[in-house]
Amino acid sequence: MIFPVEPLLDLQGLEKSFGGTQVLKGISLRVGHGEFLTLLGPSGCGKTTTLRIIAGFENADRGQVLLAGKNVTRLAPYYRDIHTVFQHYALFPHYDVFGNVAFGLRLKKMKESDIKERVLSSLDLVRLKGLENRRPSQLSGGQMQRVALARALAGRPPLLLLDEPLGALDLKLRKEMQLELKHIQRRLGISFIYVTHDQEEAMTMSDRVAVFNAGRIEQIGAPQEIYENPKTAFVADFIGAANILSAEILSSSRDSLKIKIEGNVEADIPAQNGWAQASGAVQLALRPERVTVSADRGQPAETGWLHIKGALAETVYLGNARQVILRTSSGEKTIVSSMSAEAFASLGTDIGGAALAKFRIKDLVLLGNSEKNT
Amino acid sequence: MIFPVEPLLDLQGLEKSFGGTQVLKGISLRVGHGEFLTLLGPSGCGKTTTLRIIAGFENADRGQVLLAGKNVTRLAPYYRDIHTVFQHYALFPHYDVFGNVAFGLRLKKMKESDIKERVLSSLDLVRLKGLENRRPSQLSGGQMQRVALARALAGRPPLLLLDEPLGALDLKLRKEMQLELKHIQRRLGISFIYVTHDQEEAMTMSDRVAVFNAGRIEQIGAPQEIYENPKTAFVADFIGAANILSAEILSSSRDSLKIKIEGNVEADIPAQNGWAQASGAVQLALRPERVTVSADRGQPAETGWLHIKGALAETVYLGNARQVILRTSSGEKTIVSSMSAEAFASLGTDIGGAALAKFRIKDLVLLGNSEKNT
Amino acid sequence: MPPGKDALPPGGRWARISRPVRSKAKKFLAWLFSGKSEKASHLLILPASFWLSFFLVIPIVLLLVLSLAQRGPYGTVIWHPTLDNFRRAFTPLYIPIVARTLLYCGAAAVICLLLGYPTAYFLSFYAGEWRDTFLILLMIPFWTSALVSIYSWIIILGRDGLMNSVLTGIGLLHTPLDVLNTPFSVILGLVYFYLPFMILPLYSSLEKIPKQYMEASYDLGAGAFQTFLKVTLPLSLPGVFAGFILTFVPCLGDFLTAEFLGGPRTYLIGNLIENQFLMAQDWPFGAALTAVLLGAMLVGLYYYQKLEAAEIA
Amino acid sequence: MKNKWLSFYAAAFYAFLYMPLSVMFFFSFNNARRNVLWRGFTFKWYGVLLHDAGLLGALLTSLKIAILSSLLASALGLLASYALVCRPPRFGRAFYSSWLNAPLLVPEIVMGVGLLSFFVRIGVPLNFWTLACAHAMIALPYTIGSIRARLLSLKSSQLEEAAMDLGADQWEAFIRVTLPLAKPAIVSGALLAFTISFEDFVTSFFIAGIGVVTMPIKVYSMMKFGVTPEINALSCCLLLTTLVFLLSARMLRRTPNS
Amino acid sequence: AGEGDKHEVNFFNWSTYIAKDTLPRFSLETGIVVNYSVFSDEEEMFAKLRSGALGYDLIVATDYMIPRLKALNLIDPYPTGALKNTGDIDPKFRNTPYDPDNAYTVPYLWGTTGIGFNKKHISKRPTSWWDLWDPKYKGKISMLDNARDCVGIALLMKGCPQTTDSDAAFKAAEQLLISQKPLLKQYSSSTYVDSLINGEVYLAMAWSGDVIQAARENPELDYVIPKEGSYIWVDNMCLVKGSRHRADTLRLVDYLIEGKVAAEIANFVRYGSPNAAAKPYLDKSLLDDPRVFPPPSVLKKLQFYAILPPDLAQTWIDTWSDVKAA
Numbered sequence A, B: 001m002i003f004p005v006e007p008l009l010d011l012q013g014l015e016k017s018f019g020g021t022q023v024l025k026g027i028s029l030r031v032g033h034g035e036f037l038t039l040l041g042p043s044g045c046g047k048t049t050t051l052r053i054i055a056g057f058e059n060a061d062r063g064q065v066l067l068a069g070k071n072v073t074r075l076a077p078y079y080r081d082i083h084t085v086f087q088h089y090a091l092f093p094h095y096d097v098f099g100n101v102a103f104g105l106r107l108k109k110m111k112e113s114d115i116k117e118r119v120l121s122s123l124d125l126v127r128l129k130g131l132e133n134r135r136p137s138q139l140s141g142g143q144m145q146r147v148a149l150a151r152a153l154a155g156r157p158p159l160l161l162l163d164e165p166l167g168a169l170d171l172k173l174r175k176e177m178q179l180e181l182k183h184i185q186r187r188l189g190i191s192f193i194y195v196t197h198d199q200e201e202a203m204t205m206s207d208r209v210a211v212f213n214a215g216r217i218e219q220i221g222a223p224q225e226i227y228e229n230p231k232t233a234f235v236a237d238f239i240g241a242a243n244i245l246s247a248e249i250l251s252s253s254r255d256s257l258k259i260k261i262e263g264n265v266e267a268d269i270p271a272q273n274g275w276a277q278a279s280g281a282v283q284l285a286l287r288p289e290r291v292t293v294s295a296d297r298g299q300p301a302e303t304g305w306l307h308i309k310g311a312l313a314e315t316v317y318l319g320n321a322r323q324v325i326l327r328t329s330s331g332e333k334t335i336v337s338s339m340s341a342e343a344f345a346s347l348g349t350d351i352g353g354a355a356l357a358k359f360r361i362k363d364l365v366l367l368g369n370s371e372k373n374t
Numbered sequence C: 001m002p003p004g005k006d007a008l009p010p011g012g013r014w015a016r017i018s019r020p021v022r023s024k025a026k027k028f029l030a031w032l033f034s035g036k037s038e039k040a041s042h043l044l045i046l047p048a049s050f051w052l053s054f055f056l057v058i059p060i061v062l063l064l065v066l067s068l069a070q071r072g073p074y075g076t077v078i079w080h081p082t083l084d085n086f087r088r089a090f091t092p093l094y095i096p097i098v099a100r101t102l103l104y105c106g107a108a109a110v111i112c113l114l115l116g117y118p119t120a121y122f123l124s125f126y127a128g129e130w131r132d133t134f135l136i137l138l139m140i141p142f143w144t145s146a147l148v149s150i151y152s153w154i155i156i157l158g159r160d161g162l163m164n165s166v167l168t169g170i171g172l173l174h175t176p177l178d179v180l181n182t183p184f185s186v187i188l189g190l191v192y193f194y195l196p197f198m199i200l201p202l203y204s205s206l207e208k209i210p211k212q213y214m215e216a217s218y219d220l221g222a223g224a225f226q227t228f229l230k231v232t233l234p235l236s237l238p239g240v241f242a243g244f245i246l247t248f249v250p251c252l253g254d255f256l257t258a259e260f261l262g263g264p265r266t267y268l269i270g271n272l273i274e275n276q277f278l279m280a281q282d283w284p285f286g287a288a289l290t291a292v293l294l295g296a297m298l299v300g301l302y303y304y305q306k307l308e309a310a311e312i313a
Numbered sequence D: 001m002k003n004k005w006l007s008f009y010a011a012a013f014y015a016f017l018y019m020p021l022s023v024m025f026f027f028s029f030n031n032a033r034r035n036v037l038w039r040g041f042t043f044k045w046y047g048v049l050l051h052d053a054g055l056l057g058a059l060l061t062s063l064k065i066a067i068l069s070s071l072l073a074s075a076l077g078l079l080a081s082y083a084l085v086c087r088p089p090r091f092g093r094a095f096y097s098s099w100l101n102a103p104l105l106v107p108e109i110v111m112g113v114g115l116l117s118f119f120v121r122i123g124v125p126l127n128f129w130t131l132a133c134a135h136a137m138i139a140l141p142y143t144i145g146s147i148r149a150r151l152l153s154l155k156s157s158q159l160e161e162a163a164m165d166l167g168a169d170q171w172e173a174f175i176r177v178t179l180p181l182a183k184p185a186i187v188s189g190a191l192l193a194f195t196i197s198f199e200d201f202v203t204s205f206f207i208a209g210i211g212v213v214t215m216p217i218k219v220y221s222m223m224k225f226g227v228t229p230e231i232n233a234l235s236c237c238l239l240l241t242t243l244v245f246l247l248s249a250r251m252l253r254r255t256p257n258s
Numbered sequence E: 001a002g003e004g005d006k007h008e009v010n011f012f013n014w015s016t017y018i019a020k021d022t023l024p025r026f027s028l029e030t031g032i033v034v035n036y037s038v039f040s041d042e043e044e045m046f047a048k049l050r051s052g053a054l055g056y057d058l059i060v061a062t063d064y065m066i067p068r069l070k071a072l073n074l075i076d077p078y079p080t081g082a083l084k085n086t087g088d089i090d091p092k093f094r095n096t097p098y099d100p101d102n103a104y105t106v107p108y109l110w111g112t113t114g115i116g117f118n119k120k121h122i123s124k125r126p127t128s129w130w131d132l133w134d135p136k137y138k139g140k141i142s143m144l145d146n147a148r149d150c151v152g153i154a155l156l157m158k159g160c161p162q163t164t165d166s167d168a169a170f171k172a173a174e175q176l177l178i179s180q181k182p183l184l185k186q187y188s189s190s191t192y193v194d195s196l197i198n199g200e201v202y203l204a205m206a207w208s209g210d211v212i213q214a215a216r217e218n219p220e221l222d223y224v225i226p227k228e229g230s231y232i233w234v235d236n237m238c239l240v241k242g243s244r245h246r247a248d249t250l251r252l253v254d255y256l257i258e259g260k261v262a263a264e265i266a267n268f269v270r271y272g273s274p275n276a277a278a279k280p281y282l283d284k285s286l287l288d289d290p291r292v293f294p295p296p297s298v299l300k301k302l303q304f305y306a307i308l309p310p311d312l313a314q315t316w317i318d319t320w321s322d323v324k325a326a
């Protein structure tokens, strides 16, 4: 993403340690106006910490936080015009819904009338009108979630931080709220920084996703880009399922190179971007839905396709698809394929039977190694 | 599922109220030996309560709990050899891992040597050997989870209850643990009753799934059965996504009937099982992955297929698939389709363009109404 | 991505990174409560610290200095540094008193624990909505002057008092018991007066224990009693220790109970010290005794504080 | 969930706790100056009480001092425990938490004599206030103990951060969020302090200034010539009023729930 | 001193150790406010004074306190001729050993130390101090909780003069007292009367007034002065050093030793009044009561407490402390 105007938020090489262990190892990223950025990563990788540094609850050991070009690295949280939606909502139990939403406004010494008007509009935004006088304890999870959102939005901040806001909700409710959040964000044109460890959530909601791993950003980009050209095995594996194949580059000419996959399948590959520099042992990513498994009748691979032989190991029913697992002849590797009901119907062999995994060569993605994480 | 021998567990019409509000409205189900049964349902529908009644922490107001034919309805929890894995693990902070796992065994007055042997084997089972002397506070979420499991398994109970054991773990870890749990259950041949509100989890792990809704069981059966023939709109919608179409039965003969879908598409349908009795207004379920959207060029529907016309409303990138949303001409309905990358590539129109949703008639599922929930 | 209709002009609104002007006083308060700087948090504790040093430490120190002085005629004090008072404090004459004191106070604390634990347990797990009321009811008896309660106890325990008449009445006794002015009555008094200080800490540590632990224990086959023994009790230990200190330590200094409910053979350290300051007019020696007592107690407190720290962590 | 035996025990326990009080109650109708033998029934002591300016005065003084000192102790305790729990200083934390418990250790007689000679030495006139301050000091550990426990549980919830995130500085966050939420603990701590001040005799006697006569001082001084049932009468009135007040407050709190 | 101008007196005394309306009447007549502060134990009162409690003008102290108060310089002598009514005081109570030239004290009330007992439980009247050592009454005996009475009596029983300084004598006395401990119910100077009343104790070393006052409501109680003789003690009014209201204080003292007033006080608290002028106004019952005003035969067996040199006084106290601690 290019920034014609200065970015709304600009993190420069943030580092943070807690008691010796370094939790952030240099986080740099920029958030545009009205952008929906998701921080995605496994538990403990530093997402919350990053968020807390942006909000001002923690001080970075090194690095800077620029807000609309202004350096706010050392600014107290209450001077920053950023609001947060906390994972467990952190609603004030001693105020009712109205009081919670009005909290920030009252501090700004707004006129009561304006406050009322603003609170109601915010509650309206999250479809909670009429519950002004409920206590948090009288609300369901989803409702508390909405109140927290309304409270954060009431101040009309240009930037909203959300730390796994949907983590505590059940799947259905989560899906609903995902759509709502997205729409609200669009409506108000506010920038969201959204923390989650659910990659599906990240995919469906974000303009851009930053994939965290152990205090580093492994890759940042639009969902599609990340899904289709993961830079590292970690990303490939974390964003949706992926088969990670080990391969070896035998020889490379200017416009194509010969590789050996899993030690037995050889293939010529047109040198796409990135491939040229590669050499020696590399890793390849392959999406399950790009693989079809079928009975091995010795049929040859069409051009542009590859076959990996093996035996049918297991099939799992997923409802909207079938997961078919193939164990390669060499035996130490399994290849996962996810197939539609029809394709599965024409599988033509069953557990233990000889089968082969078909996929297009262009669906192979060359992976770099993720930086050593000390 | 038929029970040649008596079921391991037999719940008969359990009812339970908390302060006036009835939480369970007559739960009856049977669990076979070595079966993996999942209780699936939205938050607050009574899953945990059911589990607590089985374990003996709550007493049912009405109904019975038979364990291997013995009536244990009023038996104290510590007399039932059922063990539970709690959602938040509930590991004893004042014992180390070994002490936690050995807790139940020590009560059984086993010989220390046997205890040691048993504990180690249980820890081995959950791949935690070597951590015997850690304190719970020194463990990660996934590890605590495993300890809780080992503790529950150490007593080799015929029946294990698990209340959202993976709820607190992040997606990747959850997927791992799902497989492990399944394998352990297979290995030991213990019956599991597994509570979750994640339908994917339910699908992949269970022999049978019981779908809860507001204190009732809406449907119980094998995952595939539930997915492909949901009995009610609730089930259809809760298990994976589904388009719920309203239709009207115009006329029905002995072997086919004529229906009108969404007030404009008419179709003749072979009277399958269940359809015969239907009449008047009904609801139909249609899975998104069974629907393809394509540009509307006025092409006729092949036999066995149906077309619903409309305009392309929105497309969402899901990574492994594309979600395409079509707004029907009448306008008040949207039909969701999930398409592979290829199919999407050949969509041939973009947002706002005239399009039609294609699906096989046989993919339509007739839904009954779920019982009124007072 | 096109901003929606009521979107905010990008960048434009940055005129108001809201910095409501704050008065100097408010700035100071904010700083004080921020704990950002070490100074601030010390400053917050300062009032309490000051209070203690002003009303407790300085007076005590003044007094302890006395312990190095000598007694003069008619209880005057002669400023002639010496350690005699301390030597005297450790003469065998007082060993029985020390032993007796430790015995009584220990017994009292233990009995408080035994009596108090079930009550605390009840309060934290079964009292339900009445909990607060019960807690206050725990305090109220001590709003009547201790002496009045003592008189009541005299009436109850007396030779022809309630207890005896009841016991003889139901035929448990033939001759009434003489319990007044015996170790029994003294320990009873101590127990009665210090019970709340046992129960409150017990309660606060008990009600912190999640019910789930007990359920887990039931689930693994432990009966109610075993669950208590193996789970509840161990988890409430910090409260037990706290309660023990909070009852045992004040008992050590107590002298009124022994004076009114005690007999010729229930003379405790508290009485000994009191006697030095009043009847014997030997303040230096009294001060020395106090110093010794304080020293001993400081050790106890050290453990109390360690437990607390453990609880916080 | 009910437990018959435990409830039964609790009942017995409270009976034990209140046994002396019930005796006190009955003997407030005792027709004797020396209130140790039953000498027949009379209401006269309540009459006497009404006209005994001295005793009522003593009660009033005690109440005033107890309230003042419990307020003081709570305020000091609140600040200190807030610092200890929510803004723990890096240095001297262990020291503080034992230091603030010091008053528990000092025998009262020592406290009394020490305080008195100290006040005299620095020439502070003994009066109402000195007494209240001293009581506040004695009660400090109890208020801190009570409040600290509550703050610990509050700390884990991110409420203060939420407040600051919405533009409240630490002070506003404290006033608008922490304080109201810690109120129950503050109240019970204050209650403890009140109790301690209200029944304290030894320290009070020594540092009570001219004409400052608290209940305990008054009562103890009556020992030589007999503690009359008038005291019982007074204690009973006090007790009953508190009980009535307490229960009515409870009822009031209950009505909105149902 | 601004406070000095106010007409008031701060009077430090036992509670109810004065007639109900004495002070109110005084205030009414003179317009001087009297703040009546109370103590429960002279020792406490003394400790409080010596650690410098300010503001008290007038205290009531028992004779044995006087030397201490003087030594610690806590009391002032009466200005000569400041009091009109000193003439009325019974000569018996003038020029006492503890205040040879009547400089520091004006006697307030007097009494004796003897044996209080409960007729209900005691068949024959006790006549000798030895009755307090009678195993028959094991666990039914109470002794006063102070050095001068116990040690004093013990010496007296051992036939040693009060002023003896022989260690042997004190050892003997100490042994005597310790040997008594197993028989004792309690040492008490305040609640022993209650114990007498409710029968916890049958025999008690007692002060005349306490018992006699209590006897008013429990006729079972009686009091004797043992044949071995005993001590007279006197409570005195003393002027506290640094008093700001000297003039008013003197007026009060003078008022309190007016015959009428003194009698009124004596009648109320049932102690003997050292005031000759009070005789006419005393209750008949009180006047005729040999326990309050013993007949000469008894009287001659009674002695004042000698004024002991400091170290000797200390020996008494140490002896007593050892007894208590034993």
Ligand SMILES: Nc1ncnc2c1ncn2[C@@H]1O[C@H](COP(=O)(O)OP(=O)(O)OP(=O)(O)O)[C@@H](O)[C@H]1O
Residues within 6 Å of the ligand: A018, A019, A023, A041, A042, A043, A044, A045, A046, A047, A048, A049, A050, A197
């Ligand atoms: N206040 C703290 N003191 C010490 N360690 C901390 C603190 N806060 C976080 N950590 C550590 O820093 C690491 C990163 O924490 P963080 O909360 O940022 O991870 P996260 O990505 O938010 O994980 P999750 O997805 O579970 O929230 C974790 O290992 C955590 O243990």
Ligand SMILES: Nc1ncnc2c1ncn2[C@@H]1O[C@H](COP(=O)(O)OP(=O)(O)OP(=O)(O)O)[C@@H](O)[C@H]1O
Residues within 6 Å of the ligand: B018, B019, B023, B041, B042, B043, B044, B045, B046, B047, B048, B049, B050, B197
């Ligand atoms: N002890 C209780 N007292 C009062 N109400 C309760 C109690 N336990 C459960 N409930 C109510 O009963 C209903 C069902 O609770 P339950 O925990 O069984 O739902 P659940 O299916 O487990 O939901 P979740 O998926 O969130 O765990 C909820 O509405 C809950 O509020």
Ligand SMILES: [Mg+2]
Residues within 6 Å of the ligand: A047, A048, A049, A163
């Ligand atoms: Mg986090």
Ligand SMILES: [Mg+2]
Residues within 6 Å of the ligand: B047, B048, B049, B163
């Ligand atoms: Mg649940």
